[in-house]
Amino acid sequence: MTALDYFLVNPGQPLRGTTTVPGDKSISHRGVLFGALADGETHIRDWLPAGDTEASLRAVQTLGVPVERHSKTELTIGGGGLKPPRGVLDLVNAGTGIRLLAGIMVGQPFESVLDGSEQLRRRPMNRIINPLQQMGAKIEGSNGRAPLHIQPAQLRGIRYAMPVASAQVKSAVLLAGLFAEGVTTVVQPGPARDHTERMLAAMGVDIVTEGDEIILMPNGGLKAMDFVVPGDISSAAFVIVAALLVPGSDLTLTNIDLNETRTGILDVLLEMGADLIVTETGTQAGEPVGTIRVRHSALKGSQVGGEVVVRMIDEFPIFMVAALAAEGETVVRDAQELRVKETDRLAVMTAELTKLGAQITETEDGFVIRGSQRLRGAEVYGHDDHRISMALTVAGLTAEGQTRVIDAECAADSFPGYADTLAKLGADVRQLELSKAN
Ligand code: S3P
Numbered sequence: 496m497t498a499l500d501y502f503l504v505n506p507g508q509p510l511r512g513t514t515t516v517p518g519d520k521s522i523s524h525r526g527v528l529f530g531a532l533a534d535g536e537t538h539i540r541d542w543l544p545a546g547d548t549e550a551s552l553r554a555v556q557t558l559g560v561p562v563e564r565h566s567k568t569e570l571t572i573g574g575g576g577l578k579p580p581r582g583v584l585d586l587v588n589a590g591t592g593i594r595l596l597a598g599i600m601v602g603q604p605f606e607s608v609l610d611g612s613e614q615l616r617r618r619p620m621n622r623i624i625n626p627l628q629q630m631g632a633k634i635e636g637s638n639g640r641a642p643l644h645i646q647p648a649q650l651r652g653i654r655y656a657m658p659v660a661s662a663q664v665k666s667a668v669l670l671a672g673l674f675a676e677g678v679t680t681v682v683q684p685g686p687a688r689d690h691t692e693r694m695l696a697a698m699g700v701d702i703v704t705e706g707d708e709i710i711l712m713p714n715g716g717l718k719a720m721d722f723v724v725p726g727d728i729s730s731a732a733f734v735i736v737a738a739l740l741v742p743g744s745d746l747t748l749t750n751i752d753l754n755e756t757r758t759g760i761l762d763v764l765l766e767m768g769a770d771l772i773v774t775e776t777g778t779q780a781g782e783p784v785g786t787i788r789v790r791h792s793a794l795k796g797s798q799v800g801g802e803v804v805v806r807m808i809d810e811f812p813i814f815m816v817a818a819l820a821a822e823g824e825t826v827v828r829d830a831q832e833l834r835v836k837e838t839d840r841l842a843v844m845t846a847e848l849t850k851l852g853a854q855i856t857e858t859e860d861g862f863v864i865r866g867s868q869r870l871r872g873a874e875v876y877g878h879d880d881h882r883i884s885m886a887l888t889v890a891g892l893t894a895e896g897q898t899r900v901i902d903a904e905c906a907a908d909s910f911p912g913y914a915d916t917l918a919k920l921g922a923d924v925r926q927l928e929l930s931k932a933n
Pocket residue numbers: 520521522591660661662663664666687688808809832
């Protein structure tokens with residue numbers, strides 16, 4: 496039997512103290528991928544050493560880019576261009592890795608194959624294949640999924656109106672635009688995270704945002720830069736909701752990225768009555784950063800839909816846990832994108848939380864939860880989806896009795912040391928090996 500780790504969770508202990516969380520996943524992917532294209536050495540500190548980002552790092556190494564690893568979180572990426580890969584580029588579970596790298600590879604003068612895990616092979620790729628083909632790219636999927644086969648081609652800039660507000664799609668098109676003739680414009684239907692725009696601009700690319708349009712003009716290369724990655728608000732969200740729900744909690748998170756395309760979860764929790772004090776302290780890697788103080792709070796239900804959904808798209812698994820505790824009804828709409836993440840997060844979270852005694856009405860594009868629910872500890876399963884495992888762990892902290900979340904190691908796809916971070920704040924959470932427990 497393959498050993499699967501699990502989180503063993505006992506409820507009731509308040510979370511107190513001060514901590515930060517690992518570096519932002521989106522910015523860490525981009526630092527490595529864009530650094531590989533730059534004209535010199537890019538030095539990155541507080542980089543996220545997680546399953547997904549390590550896959551992007553290995554991919555650029557396979558493309559002949561020298562990488563100096565000073566520590567787990569500090570890297571120097573030697574730029575100077577990409578070389579034909581000595582094999583398939585394996586992005587494992589990383590949707591951001593494969594979609595952004597595809598945008599880069601279509602502009603290279605050599606062929607490549609991009610692939611990943613069984614889980615990644617289930618995720619839709621036509622959303623990038625279609626616009627890249629419109630730019631003249633020679634990219635083929637397998638029934639619209641990975642593996643992606645790419646041949647060299649001359650690209651031309653296009654004006655692309657994205658049907659979904661996706662930062663990965665936007666980034667793939669803009670990155671291909673770096674290698675295209677003429678201007679590339681992406682029109683976004685909602686405020687998808689803008690880390691690509693910020694980082695490319697900081698590296699000297701001619702890119703501007705005007706309303707819902709992003710306009711990129713290829714101007715001959717990226718300049719190397721040094722930066723420090725801020726803490727990931729998507730990781731902070733698990734700690735924040737844990738502190739809000741467990742009585743007696745009072746903690747402070749430092750150095751968190753407060754980019755407003757990412758802070759939808761804070762806006763919604765504040766509206767629900769959360770005792771959150773958000774203080775901006777400066778900028779890092781071109782992003783606003785700050786501290787978040789969180790105290791246990793009685794939450795009220797909320798109506799969530801429209802623009803805020805894309806600004807909190809990765810936070811819905813943990814938001815479901817908050818909604819179960821809130822008083823009154825919470826309704827989420829316009830969140831159908833959750834069905835094509837690492838898992839169908841609407842279906843999987845509904846099924847797993849039901850094992851803890853929750854009552855949730857799943858809808859096509861969201862869910863309805865009547866709150867003030869008491870959960871009972873049980874055995875639940877993470878489905879190789881980091882955010883599912885971590886959200887279920889927080890649910891366990893609010894339940895009566897013990898919870899085991901089978902499949903804990905996937906949490907390290909975005910939040911290495913998750914159980915330790917919670918435990919240091921006082922929560923009774925441990926990551927254990929299943930085979931040893933039996
Ligand atoms: C990401 C974009 C989002 C998000 C993912 C990271 C990025 O996906 O869910 O975790 O770094 O660009 P979509 O762009 O597909 O919505």
